[in-house]
Amino acid sequence: MKIAIIGGGTAGFIAAAHMTKYFPAFELYHIFDPNIPTIGVGEGTTPFFRYWLQDITNLKDAELAQRCFLTRKFGIKFENWGTQYQQFFHHFYPIRSDYAYHISADKLVELLADYVSATHIHKRVVEIESDGVVANIKFADDTNLEVDFAIDARGLPKSLGPEHIELNLIPTNAALIRRGPAIEDGKIDLTIDQCSFQ
Template identity: 55%
Template structure:
């Protein structure tokens, strides 16, 4: 059975490596035009990624630090968000034992190439046609290939159409990226209660007048990105405030910056029975909680569970049951809606800045949540809010919170498609709601 993975970025290489590892019986093709550069954004991850990467490569943190400049990520430090605290942490759980990585996307791709067993076709794909059973892949040089399944990981769609659903809870749509040489060796200091906690490495999300800036340390450089709304602020305004921020940080920037416009969207149909959309081709949210690679993993695990697991046991490729196709699509669509709700919620209390952007971001969430049509998701979100509120205040009673979260016993979520036995709202457990809710002042102090 022929499987084609189309795309030379992070998602495409992850899919090709995953299939090579878990489904060697398939005839695998990895197709991408090497002349098309990857966008190289999305260098924060969630804890599932280190587990997956070691499973695929056998490499642990010391090896990866040497090979591709990764650093440990213990969580996100939010600065100037909400109306209560100058800083707060959103950890991974159990706190102190669980971590993710900060990665160089280009270097991770190079590592994964060694673990892909596939026929590589270096051509530009100009069209995909599916009848629900087979896929015809047309190349720019007028040649073609037929496959039984195709995974389309070619990145953002050039334009949105009727199959794309906008995720309007997210108030940003653009980024200005700057790479600064050298590793930011400063510890991340966060005061919680009367104690000062120090983190060797964490992603910083710093609210600024026109949006927010991520700070991601690697061993050889630090990545900075100003996330904003291009309909509210100009690139010149962003660059000016970016300069001011870096000056306050004592960082000198002399290189080239990259401007990126991004849609917050999801495909309405990720799988039609033969073509599966993956990564940024399937959906995208702004990088506030570093969900891009985590979503790719969840999509990949789901697709592995079904249909790849099913087809690997079949002698012939028949038409897949439409009801199963719809179950997969509904699950993945609901997942991205949950993520957009969780990320959009971060803006609900505004920031330390009373500016046009933050007034819009705050009102956009309040209006957007009232327009959501899926009442099941809203009810589940409300349940997680209540559970988060019921925890001890993670800032003023941090030690009690840590002990309680360590003891907290989660139950299975509505599905095991993501290979998880932890109850989460998409990627995030009730502890996340506690830290973000109390941190930004959404929950009243008791």
């Protein structure tokens, strides 16, 4: 079976590493435009991601922390999610032993690249068509690739028409994303009192 994963960000590399590990017999293509950088913001995870990442890489927390700038996360605080309870803290269970990661997205991509075994195609995808049997991936250079199954993990920038997605309500419709300046010693002097969704 020919599988294509389209996207060079965290979702694309997570999918490609997963397919490499759990479906090694498939003919895997990892397609992304190397001119589109990974958005280098932190990724919040749950404990299941921690187990998955350790299974994929066979690395322990100390090495993952060094390579991906991770910190431990013991729960998620929800604020302004209803009228009865103004805030709720979701602990990961068991409370004293289970945890997740907050991890650097660009460093995670660099790590997972070592665990992807695929034919890499560094091109810009302009369209994906499917007849229900095969997916036809069209590239900006007027070439194409036909596969049995395609995972579109391009994220943004990508334009989706109404035939792909319909959202009648988007309570959070914007995000401010920016990369901060590099710190030479690897330490950031930053205090955050709290972080919440409004």
